Amino acid sequence: MRYAIYGLVVVLIILHQDNWLWDDKRLIMGFMPITLLYQAGISIGAAIVWYLATIFAWPHHLEEIVKESPEQETGETE
Amino acid sequence: MTQLVIIGIYLALLLGLGLFSSRLFKGTSKDYMLASHSIGPFLLLMSIFGTTMTAFALVGSSGEAYKEGVGVYGLLASSSGIIHSLCFFLLGIKLWSWGYKYGYTTQIQFFRDRLESDRIGIILFPVLVGLVIPYLLIGVMSSGVVISSITEGAFESSFAAYDYGVPPWLGSLVISLVVLTYVFFGGMRGTAWANTFQTIVFMILGVVTFFVISSKLGGLQAASHAVLEKNPSKLMRDVDPLDRERYAKRYKTWTLIAKYNYSRRIAKTLTLTPEQKTEAYKEFKPRMPNWQMTAEALYASKNKLYKLTSEETNKALLIQDDRVMPDPFPEKWTMGLMSHHDLREYPRKANAEKEQAMLVFGDKIGHPEQDLDPDDPSKGKNWTIKKALGVYRASNWAPDAPHPMSKLVFLTYFFVPLSVGMFPHLFQHWLTARSAGTFKLPVVAHPLFIMIVWVPCVLVGVWATSAMLDGAPMFPPHFPANAVLASMVKKMTSPVLAGFLTAGILAAIMSSLDSQFLCIGTMFTEDIVVHYCGKDRFTDKQVVFMARLFIILVVAITYGFSLLEPRRVFTLGVWCFSGFSSLFPIIFAAVYWKRLTKAGVYAGVIVAIGSWLYLFKEAKYALNPSYTFLGMMPVATMVVASAVAMILVSLVTKPPSQETLVRFFPED
Numbered sequence: 001m002r003y004a005i006y007g008l009v010v011v012l013i014i015l016h017q018d019n020w021l022w023d024d025k026r027l028i029m030g031f032m033p034i035t036l037l038y039q040a041g042i043s044i045g046a047a048i049v050w051y052l053a054t055i056f057a058w059p060h061h062l063e064e065i066v067k068e069s070p071e072q073e074t075g076e077t078e
Numbered sequence: 079m080t081q082l083v084i085i086g087i088y089l090a091l092l093l094g095l096g097l098f099s100s101r102l103f104k105g106t107s108k109d110y111m112l113a114s115h116s117i118g119p120f121l122l123l124m125s126i127f128g129t130t131m132t133a134f135a136l137v138g139s140s141g142e143a144y145k146e147g148v149g150v151y152g153l154l155a156s157s158s159g160i161i162h163s164l165c166f167f168l169l170g171i172k173l174w175s176w177g178y179k180y181g182y183t184t185q186i187q188f189f190r191d192r193l194e195s196d197r198i199g200i201i202l203f204p205v206l207v208g209l210v211i212p213y214l215l216i217g218v219m220s221s222g223v224v225i226s227s228i229t230e231g232a233f234e235s236s237f238a239a240y241d242y243g244v245p246p247w248l249g250s251l252v253i254s255l256v257v258l259t260y261v262f263f264g265g266m267r268g269t270a271w272a273n274t275f276q277t278i279v280f281m282i283l284g285v286v287t288f289f290v291i292s293s294k295l296g297g298l299q300a301a302s303h304a305v306l307e308k309n310p311s312k313l314m315r316d317v318d319p320l321d322r323e324r325y326a327k328r329y330k331t332w333t334l335i336a337k338y339n340y341s342r343r344i345a346k347t348l349t350l351t352p353e354q355k356t357e358a359y360k361e362f363k364p365r366m367p368n369w370q371m372t373a374e375a376l377y378a379s380k381n382k383l384y385k386l387t388s389e390e391t392n393k394a395l396l397i398q399d400d401r402v403m404p405d406p407f408p409e410k411w412t413m414g415l416m417s418h419h420d421l422r423e424y425p426r427k428a429n430a431e432k433e434q435a436m437l438v439f440g441d442k443i444g445h446p447e448q449d450l451d452p453d454d455p456s457k458g459k460n461w462t463i464k465k466a467l468g469v470y471r472a473s474n475w476a477p478d479a480p481h482p483m484s485k486l487v488f489l490t491y492f493f494v495p496l497s498v499g500m501f502p503h504l505f506q507h508w509l510t511a512r513s514a515g516t517f518k519l520p521v522v523a524h525p526l527f528i529m530i531v532w533v534p535c536v537l538v539g540v541w542a543t544s545a546m547l548d549g550a551p552m553f554p555p556h557f558p559a560n561a562v563l564a565s566m567v568k569k570m571t572s573p574v575l576a577g578f579l580t581a582g583i584l585a586a587i588m589s590s591l592d593s594q595f596l597c598i599g600t601m602f603t604e605d606i607v608v609h610y611c612g613k614d615r616f617t618d619k620q621v622v623f624m625a626r627l628f629i630i631l632v633v634a635i636t637y638g639f640s641l642l643e644p645r646r647v648f649t650l651g652v653w654c655f656s657g658f659s660s661l662f663p664i665i666f667a668a669v670y671w672k673r674l675t676k677a678g679v680y681a682g683v684i685v686a687i688g689s690w691l692y693l694f695k696e697a698k699y700a701l702n703p704s705y706t707f708l709g710m711m712p713v714a715t716m717v718v719a720s721a722v723a724m725i726l727v728s729l730v731t732k733p734p735s736q737e738t739l740v741r742f743f744p745e746d
Contacts, residue, residue, distance in 0.1 A: 012160050016152065017489055022482075023316035027306060031298035033313040033540070036148045040533055042156040046525035050163045054518045061745070062175040063514040 001056040008049045016042050079232045081568075082244070084577025085225065085584065088279075089256045092588070095275060096260020099268035117270055117510040119519035125270040126507050126520050127527050128277035128589030130162065130498060132213075136284065136586045137220045138651055139532055141559030143539025147312035149483045150539075153491045155532035159525025161495035166521045169499050170508045172669050174517070176742065177509040184597075185505045185665075186605040192668050194738055195676035199605050201683055205661075206502050206601065210594055211636055212654040217591040218250045218640040220560065221584055225249030227564035228580045230462055231446040241462040242445050250640050253584060254633050257591045261599075262626050266510055269592045276585035281530060283582025286575075287567060288534035291541070294570040301541040308544040315483035328477040329418060331372065333395065335474075338375035340394030341384035348384045350374055366550065368438075368473035392416045399476050400430035418479055425698075435463075435470035442466065464561075472554035487706055490714040497658035499665050503597035535563070542566055598632045599625035650700050652713075660686035660716035663724055671728075672739055678728025686720035 018038055026034045117125070143150045173188065182188050185206070186199045222245075229243035237245055260268050295301035302313075310318035341348040350358065358377030359370060378384060386394065389412040396403055396416075401424040436443075442450060444460030451457045461469075498504060511517060542562050545552040547569060553562065567579045603625040608616065616624070664682045667674040693712040697705035707715050 009160065009164060013492065016156060016160070016492075017485070018152070019485055021314070022485070023314055025306065025310050025313040025318060027299075027302050027313070031302040033148045033302070035314055036151050036533065036536060039152040039156040040529050042152075043159040043525045043529035046156070046159040046163065047522055049160075050167065050525065051522045053167060054522060058518070059171055059514065062171055 005049065005053045005057045008052070012042060012045055012049060015045070080573035081228050081577035081580060082232050084574065085228075085581055088581035088584070089252070092256060092272060092276070093259055095272055096262075096264040096268040099260075099271045100263035100265070117516065118512050119516045121270050121274050122507070122511050122516050123520040123523055123527075124274035124277045125510075125589075125593070126166075126504065127524060128273035128280075128586070129503060129507060129593040130158075130501075130524075130590075131277075131280075131528070131531055131586055132217055132590035132651075135528075135531055136280070136535055136583050137224065137560055137563055138216075139535040140539035140542070140563040141561075143312075143536040144542045144553070144557075144562045145559050146483065147315065148536055148540055149315040149488070151532055151536045152315075153483075153488060154494065155528050155536075156525075157492050158495040158498075159528050161492065162498045162528075163521045163524050165496070165499040166508075166517055166524070169665060169669055170504075171514050171517050173505065174508045174511050175514060183506070183509065184601050184604050185500075185502050186601065187609075189668065189679070192734075192738065192742060193674070193676040193679055194734055195679075198676060198679060199609065201680065203601065203605055205683060205687055206500075207598060207632075209654060209657040210502065210598055211632070211639070212650060214591060214594050214632070214636040215639050216651050216654070217587045217594075218254055218636055219246075221253035221587045222246030222248075222250030222640065223560050224564045224580060224583050224587075225253070227464075227561050228568050228576060230464075230568070234445075238445075239463070241464060242447075247641055250637060253588060253591070254637050257588050257595060258630065258633050261592050261595045261629060265622075266506070266596060269596050270507075270510065272592055273589045276589040280582040280586040280589070281527070283579050283585075284531055284534055287571075287579045287582070288538060290571050290575060290579075291538055291566055295541055295545055301545070302537075304544040304546070305540055311480050312540045312543050315488070317480045317482050321480045325477060325480050329479070331376070332398070332476050333391075334379045335372060335375040336394040336398035337384065337386055337391060338378045339371075339398060340386065340390060341378070344393070344397065345384075345386070345390065348378065350378065350383075366473075366554075368469055371473060388413055388415055395421055395476075396424060398474060400427050400434070400474070401425065402427055418476060421476065425701075431467055431470050431474075434474070435466040438470060439466040468554045468557055471556035475556055477555055481704075484706070484709065486709050487711055490711040493659050493711060493713040493717050494652060494655050495659075496662040496717065497655035500658040500661040502601060503593040506597050506600060507593060538563065538566065595629050595633060596625075599629035602628040652711075653694055653697070653700050656711075656713035656716060657687075657690050659713050660690055660720050662717060663721035667724060667728075672743055673728055673733055674724070675728045675731040675733055677731040678724045678726075681727035682720045682724030685723035686716055689716045689719050 016039075018035070021035050021038055024034050028034055028037050139150060139155070176182065176188060180191065182191075186202050189198050189202060190196055225244050226240060226246040226249055227243075229249075230241045231243060233242045235242075237243060240246070260272055264272065292298050292301050295304070305312055309321065311321040338348070342350075354377065355370075355374060358373045362369060362373035362376070389407065392411040392415065393403065393407070395401075399421060401421065404424065439461060442461040443463055443466055444450070446459055446462050448460050449455050449457070450460050508517075539562060542553055545566070552566070552569060557565075563583065564580065567576050567583075571579060603621050607624055608621060661683065664679050664686075668679070693705075693707055693716065694700070696707070697712065705712065
């Protein structure tokens, strides 16, 4: 699953290079430049991919290692 | 004055927060530097986001969008949404777990352990501090510019040389001192709290600014349609034929002005009679400031009143654009005519516009709240020095040539956000996390937060290109990009709102400065003092004291640099980030590549910094904002060169000991 997430990151990077919109000055909804809207969509796509990463590719083993560590402190801030 | 009072109250609140958090200070250096690994998901998200979004995000993004158009979002914002979270995910969590397990506070401690090399600290310490200082400089400089722009006319008679507002050097000084104070007392806990508070402030006020400005421009649609009509290229990354046509026309008119001025001022072969001038002015439109000169130039050209040789014409262009005259004058320019591109190859004279603007418009400059002519209020208010400079640049310098964004540059900008992997202050923030799970929220929400801040800033910057105020363009050509946001806020909102919005901009700036100040103090005490003098030699109190002392020293040095000639915030930021990015292969390999050796890292660091210095010099020390190397962003070359050097040298040198490998890669 981890590799599928990395694959999605690569797809995002490819989609980010939107050569087809280079000379497109259309305004969507009358105010939003299409280039900006598309790139904002990439930001939303990134958040979705990283959400999937926290579900399917999270390194839970690192949390386990630390729980065993004697150096852990118990300060609370929030 | 209202703005000043609001900014003052905000800064006092911030100081109060820092002092309050210091009451929770446990007195240990670990608490001062890492808040005792107690930060939860929300505080971690807000402090990491506040740290990465600096003056660069608000002032730089709107200024750069004003110059380059909407493509700026794709260059840095959406790419950062992908790459920053990738760095948190791939590097942050692992480094946090090792930091937690082995008690690291700084990057250098990790590298020393991982590479079994004590000396790596000696090479990395000056490099990291050297790269953090320009980053600090961006914040310190921008805070001064913002405060100065927003407080124009606030004083009755003081600071006339700064348009009766707070001078940039004083604004920068106050902001540095406020941040210094709450970092001094609050340490990492104070920084995390202040960052969270400030991030909330600048996000909310950013959105408010966006809607206030858009409504003043007639609404979202009217604001964008004005751009579509007047500057369509700003809505895309190519050049619109309409903009190309307009530029060609403006450049032609400008060359006529250059030749006319040369004929009358240098060659002294032409003087228009009063009758000729009246004739020239008769039907000239539009009547922007200093329009008479354009009218005279067109009249003189139309009636063939002067004749210049190629050499004289080229000299006229150089003089009109305030370029340094080459000496000896190149042979080729005695025959053919210079293009605009050729002209730009010659640097502009330093401070030329200041002297000239004072000479030409000196009698119009005064307190901006007072009438230009007390007997005739219809003539408007006095000009500020900034306005005089603006009018001088707009009416004398060649118009900016529209240019497309290079696809290769757009692609290679992806290397810039890699810098996050090597930011020492972010490393320190990662280590404050309570657990690995704490990273989940920052990893997911970071791209969305970037979008919330950057989309409005980019739109406001683009709208600024075509915004009108009282029937005239709000920003004349060559307006300084760094001042666009502050200037719009001042011109388009009420003094109360302008005060709050400025506090929001300053919040974004300070939320980065604090982490960087603290990180530098931490690196000095942990990596130099404690490391070389021994852990038992100093008490914890003494360690905290030394960290604070070093922070003061660095703030003083940075402040000193900020008094020198400012560069474009965006350009300086990109160079600073590029330096950190060039070190990314090293941190990535340290986390994931067992075969990495200390010699490989030495090679990587030396090549990274060597290539950075060379390319920075080639780009005229950030004075050339459009510098590329092999058609790409220089950072791409730096990252590849440092990675190749690191890999090759690692492969031919002795690998790390089995003990170290087991320590860092137990699962293998």
